[in-house]
Amino acid sequence: MATSSTNIPSAGPIVGSRSFLSRIREGDEIARLITFLFAASVVLITVLLVYQLWTNSVLPRHKFGLHFLVTSVWDPIMEQYGALPFIYGTLVTSAVALFIAVPLGIGAAIFLAELAPPRISDTLQFLIDLLAAVPSVIYGLLGVFIIVPLMRTVIYPALNHPLGFLPIFKGPSYGVGFLTAGMVLAIMVIPYIISVSREVLLSVPRDQREAALALGSTRWESTWQVVVPFAKTGIMGSIFLAMARALGETMAVTMVIGNSPRISASLFAPGDSIASVIANQFTEATDDLYLQSLIGLGLVLFLLTFILNGLARLLIVVTTQKGSGIAT
Amino acid sequence: MLTLTGVCALISVSVLFLILGYLVYNGGTSINWAFFTQLPKPVGETGGGMANAIVGTAKLLLTASLFGVPIGFFGGIYLAEFSGGATASIVRYSADLLNGVPSIVIGIFAYAMVVLPFKHFSTLAGAFALGLMMIPITLRSTEEFLNGVPRMLREGAMALGASKTRTIATVIVPAAYRGILTAILLALARVAGETAPLLFTAFGNRYWSEGWFQPTASLPVVIFNYAVSPYEDWHRQAWAAGLVLLGLVLIINILARTILSRGIAVPRS
Numbered sequence: 001m002a003t004s005s006t007n008i009p010s011a012g013p014i015v016g017s018r019s020f021l022s023r024i025r026e027g028d029e030i031a032r033l034i035t036f037l038f039a040a041s042v043v044l045i046t047v048l049l050v051y052q053l054w055t056n057s058v059l060p061r062h063k064f065g066l067h068f069l070v071t072s073v074w075d076p077i078m079e080q081y082g083a084l085p086f087i088y089g090t091l092v093t094s095a096v097a098l099f100i101a102v103p104l105g106i107g108a109a110i111f112l113a114e115l116a117p118p119r120i121s122d123t124l125q126f127l128i129d130l131l132a133a134v135p136s137v138i139y140g141l142l143g144v145f146i147i148v149p150l151m152r153t154v155i156y157p158a159l160n161h162p163l164g165f166l167p168i169f170k171g172p173s174y175g176v177g178f179l180t181a182g183m184v185l186a187i188m189v190i191p192y193i194i195s196v197s198r199e200v201l202l203s204v205p206r207d208q209r210e211a212a213l214a215l216g217s218t219r220w221e222s223t224w225q226v227v228v229p230f231a232k233t234g235i236m237g238s239i240f241l242a243m244a245r246a247l248g249e250t251m252a253v254t255m256v257i258g259n260s261p262r263i264s265a266s267l268f269a270p271g272d273s274i275a276s277v278i279a280n281q282f283t284e285a286t287d288d289l290y291l292q293s294l295i296g297l298g299l300v301l302f303l304l305t306f307i308l309n310g311l312a313r314l315l316i317v318v319t320t321q322k323g324s325g326i327a328t
Numbered sequence: 329m330l331t332l333t334g335v336c337a338l339i340s341v342s343v344l345f346l347i348l349g350y351l352v353y354n355g356g357t358s359i360n361w362a363f364f365t366q367l368p369k370p371v372g373e374t375g376g377g378m379a380n381a382i383v384g385t386a387k388l389l390l391t392a393s394l395f396g397v398p399i400g401f402f403g404g405i406y407l408a409e410f411s412g413g414a415t416a417s418i419v420r421y422s423a424d425l426l427n428g429v430p431s432i433v434i435g436i437f438a439y440a441m442v443v444l445p446f447k448h449f450s451t452l453a454g455a456f457a458l459g460l461m462m463i464p465i466t467l468r469s470t471e472e473f474l475n476g477v478p479r480m481l482r483e484g485a486m487a488l489g490a491s492k493t494r495t496i497a498t499v500i501v502p503a504a505y506r507g508i509l510t511a512i513l514l515a516l517a518r519v520a521g522e523t524a525p526l527l528f529t530a531f532g533n534r535y536w537s538e539g540w541f542q543p544t545a546s547l548p549v550v551i552f553n554y555a556v557s558p559y560e561d562w563h564r565q566a567w568a569a570g571l572v573l574l575g576l577v578l579i580i581n582i583l584a585r586t587i588l589s590r591g592i593a594v595p596r597s
Contacts, residue, residue, distance in 0.1 A: 034402065035402045042403050042422050043419055045426065048437075052436075105336075105340070107336030130344060130582075137523040137570075187343055219330065248433070250523070295436055
């Protein structure tokens with residue numbers, strides 16, 4: 001070994017004090033180069049993805065400009081393409097999903113992190129992780145054969161009779177529609193909210209809880225008034241993460257939303273989301289403008305999830321760091 | 329209020345058992361030997377199976393792993409062992425970004441990269457899309473598990489005069505292999521059920537696929553097509569396929585988690 005210096009490496013990655021030549025002979029430089037190429041290809045792929053989305057949606061951008069985002073006509077025969085009904089459908093279904101999933105998910109996370117004994121908490125978390133692994137097409141299958149009939153026979157009458165005067169519960173129901181899609185999405189995103197929120201709640205330092213209990217608060221008061229506010233930002237992060245999932249979800253939504261590019265106030269009405277219109281029409285798109293309009297929709301979806309994911313990551317990092325900062 | 333949170337947890341978990349129960353009930357009654365061995369019958373005839381879709385899914389997963397796992401694995405080694413600073417954070421950021429891309433957008437990307445140049449839907453294009461989705465999961469977990477290997481092991485190997493490459497290959501990676509294997513299995517389980525990226529890459533096929541450059545059937549896409557079809561017999565087969573797919577995904581998941589929970593075979597002191 002051509003080790004000339006005698007310093008003992010004590011911290012940080014061990015950088016060879018050997019000469020460059022001997023490192024090449026032992027293959028270290030080659031290994032570094034090879035692994036670097038693999039790592040760099042990840043960056044390359046990501047850049048290519050953005051580039052392909054951008055260059056393959058140039059036609060609608062030139063023809064419609066920003067009007068693409070705010071027109072509601074989607075007519076392949078007249079060659080008019082507007083993304084508004086799909087953006088509306090995507091946002092409405094995600095909102096419905098979060099409306100159902102957030103209270104349930106956060107409630108369950110509080111139970112798992114604060115109240116359940118560790119054994120039960122871990123077992124339940126294991127089951128919830130499995131739930132997160134169920135493929136979306138399976139949720140779609142169950143949506144088509146369980147939730148759609150359930151919607152027609154039970155949920156629609158239950159909501160339409162007492163609340164039919166509200167515009168969101170007006171009109172006939174076909175079983176498929178925004179509400180059905182939102183419900184399937186809610187079932188899908190609950191595991192994400194639970195997993196991340198539980199993690200964040202568990203990272204709240206012990207002394208915060210003990211201080212609250214020592215001041216005479218009940219278990220619930222310490223949880224609700226001390227622990228949850230402490231973890232607030234991280235929980236927000238989990239909600240954003242769930243929303244990004246819901247926005248981008250394709251199969252389950254496509255199977256139950258009804259696939260009709262209209263904007264309706266009623267949640268019972270059939271609609272369409274960005275992902276579902278791409279899934280349904282991509283292989284039918286015959287001319288370039290049609291295809292590129294669909295890819296343009298893909299770009300819009302990409303940007304939406306990009307922003308939400310970024311925000312989510314920021315919030316989760318901020319909270320967990322706050323926890324570890326005080327704990328030390 | 330406390331009981332209420334318990335109820336929330338109970339509702340969320342019972343959904344899993346509802347799904348499982350309903351699938352087993354509906355799928356179990358429609359699954360038979362022909363399902364695994366026969367090709368789909370022409371539209372309108374009852375019977376037949378999905379042998380081609382099962383083989384198609386296996387082919388797609390295998391090819392996807394051949395493409396996605398090496399990039400993730402070696403990229404992860406680079407992040408954990410060779411790099412630091414700006415390059416590493418760019419790679420990490422790209423991986424996280426890629427992980428958040430909706431699967432349908434991955435499908436569009438694979439369409440633009442593979443289907444358009446070859447002018448043909450193909451098994452290869454589908455595998456490319458699925459492989460892309462495996463990269464970020466494999467990469468980040470390889471990095472994480474390599475970083476978890478105790479410093480002592482590294483220093484011990486270096487002190488014995490091993491080069492860095494040798495240390496990585498014979499000490500560090502073996503010490504972390506359980507975790508990495510788990511991550512790869514989880515990535516595989518995740519893409520096994522993906523439908524959206526296959527719709528316009530692998531497309532679908534009612535016969536055996538005639539090679540890597542031809543479209544192929546796959547379980548998730550068949551489930552989608554059959555579930556939204558108007559035929560009673562196809563619905564029955566969709567349930568059977570759903571049961572097979574869910575079984576596959578859950579088994580891989582449970583397997584992966586047991587491998588990990590057996591512990592990383594590295595003494596901590």
